[in-house]
Amino acid sequence: MDRKDDGVYRAGFACFVGRPNAGKSTLTNAIIGQKIAITSNKPQTTRHIIRGILHRPDAQLVLVDTPGLHRPRTLLGERLNDLVRETWSETDVIGVCFPADEPIGRGDRFISAEVGELKAKVIAVVTKVDLVNPQTLAQRLLTVSQLYDFAEIIPVSAVSGHQVENLIDAIVRHMPESPQLYPDDIITDEPEQVLIGELVREAALEGVREELPHSIAVIVEEMQVEGKLTKIFADIYVERDSQKSIVIGSRGARLKEVGSKARVQIEKLLGTKVYLDLHVRVAKEWQRDPKQLRKLGF
Numbered sequence: 001m002d003r004k005d006d007g008v009y010r011a012g013f014a015c016f017v018g019r020p021n022a023g024k025s026t027l028t029n030a031i032i033g034q035k036i037a038i039t040s041n042k043p044q045t046t047r048h049i050i051r052g053i054l055h056r057p058d059a060q061l062v063l064v065d066t067p068g069l070h071r072p073r074t075l076l077g078e079r080l081n082d083l084v085r086e087t088w089s090e091t092d093v094i095g096v097c098f099p100a101d102e103p104i105g106r107g108d109r110f111i112s113a114e115v116g117e118l119k120a121k122v123i124a125v126v127t128k129v130d131l132v133n134p135q136t137l138a139q140r141l142l143t144v145s146q147l148y149d150f151a152e153i154i155p156v157s158a159v160s161g162h163q164v165e166n167l168i169d170a171i172v173r174h175m176p177e178s179p180q181l182y183p184d185d186i187i188t189d190e191p192e193q194v195l196i197g198e199l200v201r202e203a204a205l206e207g208v209r210e211e212l213p214h215s216i217a218v219i220v221e222e223m224q225v226e227g228k229l230t231k232i233f234a235d236i237y238v239e240r241d242s243q244k245s246i247v248i249g250s251r252g253a254r255l256k257e258v259g260s261k262a263r264v265q266i267e268k269l270l271g272t273k274v275y276l277d278l279h280v281r282v283a284k285e286w287q288r289d290p291k292q293l294r295k296l297g298f
């Protein structure tokens with residue numbers, strides 16, 4: 001269908017949901033065209049809800065990036081699940097992501113049943129199609145079609161860009177008629193500090209074998225702009241001394257590397273030179289402690 005068929009301006013909120021690692025963040029980035037949500041090949045690395053806004057002549061699409069819904073084991077896990085459901089209840093269109101390279105499992109059925117309860121339009125998105133052959137893809141599409149009465153089922157590859165435009169068209173088609181929700185020049189309404197914190201977190205997780213994602217949080221304590229230089233002071237929180245050593249590395253080598261990788265990304269984000277000061281701190285069992293969670297923004 002041609003995107004301007006009905007001549008109506010549409011605007012609304014959409015989010016991608018799905019099991020951890022389903023490709024939600026990568027898809028969000030592919031649609032918005034700028035790196036706004038962190039991705040990693042480890043499950044559950046998305047913490048904050050980061051909105052990206054796509055502006056088109058006929059529509060404005062506000063994308064919300066949520067963490068994956070999962071079986072909660074800690075207080076943090078429960079809060080994350082609540083956050084996901086809260087986001088779901090506020091969106092117009094939900095894209096449920098099913099990675100094409102993995103069989104449909106209990107988690108997928110669980111999520112499909114949950115979204116069935118909502119008033120949002122629900123689209124199935126079969127992700128990572130570049131990883132499978134046509135037979136596997138056909139099988140996946142069939143299984144997905146039997147899970148729930150989805151408004152549409154769209155196979156995409158965020159990496160190759162295959163069908164991403166079609167997906168955007170489909171989301172827009174199911175959005176309500178509405179005036180513009182945000183001014184033209186905004187692509188995200190997340191505070192800069194949060195985005196910077198996410199970039200530091202991404203760099204700190206890179207190449208770490210251990211299951212650290214849940215144990216790292218980053219807080220930007222201070223930002224000072226001095227002419228063309230932005231000075232940023234951030235704390236990386238871990239749960240245990242052993243994790244602190246992993247992040248810092250031998251004689252601080254790893255932390256230095258984390259700092260320079262993050263700095264490059266932050267300079268791209270801000271468009272200024274950046275001085276980045278990182279400290280690693282231990283906040284014992286922060287995931288189970290309500291006070292620590294509040295301090296860390298959960």
Ligand SMILES: Nc1nc2c(ncn2[C@@H]2O[C@H](COP(=O)(O)OP(=O)(O)OP(=O)(O)O)[C@@H](O)[C@H]2O)c(=O)[nH]1
Pocket residue numbers: 018019020021022023024025026027038039040041042043044045046066067068127128129130131156157158159160
């Ligand atoms: N080949 C291929 N890989 C992809 C594609 N989309 C995502 N990936 C990879 O799959 C992994 C997970 O992607 P994410 O976008 O972080 O997944 P997510 O659903 O946001 O994950 P959580 O934050 O854990 O919920 C990353 O290693 C991505 O590079 C795709 O279209 N093709």
